[in-house]
Every structure is written in structure tokens, then in C-alpha cells.
Amino acid sequence: MSLREDRALADLRAAPLFAHFDDEQLRRFAALAQPQYLETGSSLFLQGDRASAFYLLAEGELKVFKTLRDGRDTSLRHVPAGQTFAEAALFRETYPSSAETMSDCLVYRFDRQRTLDLLAAEPQLSLNLLAAMADLLALLNRRVEELLLPVAARLARYLLARADEQLDPSGAAAPGAGTAGSPPADGPRVVTLPTTKRELAARLGTVPETLSRTFDRLRRAEVVRMSADHRLIEILSFDKLHRIAQD
DSSP: OOHHHHHHHHHHHTSGGGTTOOHHHHHHHHTTOEEEEEOTTOEEEOTTSBOOEEEEEEESEEEEEEEOTTSOEEEEEEEETTOEEOGGGGTOSBOSSEEEESSOEEEEEEEHHHHHHHHHHOHHHHHHHHHHHHHHHHHHHHHHHHHTSOHHHHHHHHHHHHHHHHOOTTSSOOTTOOSTTOOOTTSOOEEEOSSOHHHHHHHTTSOHHHHHHHHHHHHHTTSEEEOTTSOEEEESOHHHHHHHHTO
């Protein structure tokens, strides 16, 4: 087995979609994987393009977004390494959204027809794929619910989610740790925004100007304090932020 095949097997084994596959199933599916190295800002497919493949992101980060009728883009999800995306390509003729890399990425491309042929021969893969798509549907439902909230509530929920990821209640920054965005008074309170203000506005379903005004209202209300580039956000009052998130 070549180094490339070894790497593909390891990347598939780490992905939730393939978590319950045995070695033989993984090898059969890895044989379909076509690695692609993409630079930051590269487009994999555009909304409305013919659906020809779905993908696994092995390295980097990318966004899946939809272009609205008024021409604005709204982000549906940020895909981290280890996750699959565009699974709907297996059951649709066109892509319902677009995908663009946010950093240099390694993706594996799985051809639509060859994957469908394998699905017919591997019932376990079909079940895993259904579970993955059910999780994605739940995510998209939450996104729709969030878009019905005021922009301030959407921003507050986003900041609390970043606090959950980045702040350790024991007092040291540790990505992946946290307790519902509520570290103790003497714990860390500064979160780093992992994206630009323009991309954050798209993620929240608004425009940069409205996002800037919302940040300014939170600042004047002494809920947050920001660095000049808005990349570092100090949460001054978790209680106030939680109340805004419920509005």
C-alpha cells in the first residue's frame, strides 16, 4: 500500500461518517477518494452547478454558503477538518449551495455515480450517510431558527458558543473546554473570532454595517470590549450576554 493510500485510510477512519466501518469497507471506499489540494479562497462548487461529487475535508477549514435572491451570501456552516460535506449531491441534480476554502485545504472528492454504486453494495454505508445527513438537517434547522432572532441575539449566541470552545473555567485558555459560556469571575474572558467581520456578518445572516452597529451597542452597554480589529472580544458580563441571547 502506498503512502498516499495509507494517508487516505487514516483520514477516512477519523471521519464520523466512516466511524463504524471495518478495514475492508474503508479500503473499498478509500479507493474512490480523489485528493485535491486547494489554496485559500478556492471554490469547490457553486450553487446551481451540476452535482457531481461529495467531499471529506482532511485539512484546513471551508465554508458552505448560499446566495440569496438579493445577492447577499449567508453562511450555512463552517466545516472543520474531519467532516464531510455536500452529501446532498448524491440525491440531487444540482448543488443547493456553494463551498469555498477559508484556508489552504486538503479535500477528498468522491464521485457521485461511483459512490452510489458502492452504496448499493454496502448497506452500512447507507445507514451512516443517513445519520450524517440527519445531523446536518438538525444543524440547518437551528440556523433557520437563529435567523428569525434579532441580530443582537444571534451575535450573543455566537460569542457564547466561542466562549464554550475557547475558555477554560479553571483559568487557562483551552480550546474545546468551557461550561456554557460562564467561566468564574477570575477566569479568562477574551475570545478570538476565527473569521473576518464580513464573514461573521454572512454567518449571522446580516451585513457588516449592521454587525458593526450591534457590536457598538454591546460595547456601550458594557457587555463586551473589543480590540481595534474586532478579532479579540473581551466579555465583560456573561449575565448580560445570556439575557441578550434569549431576546
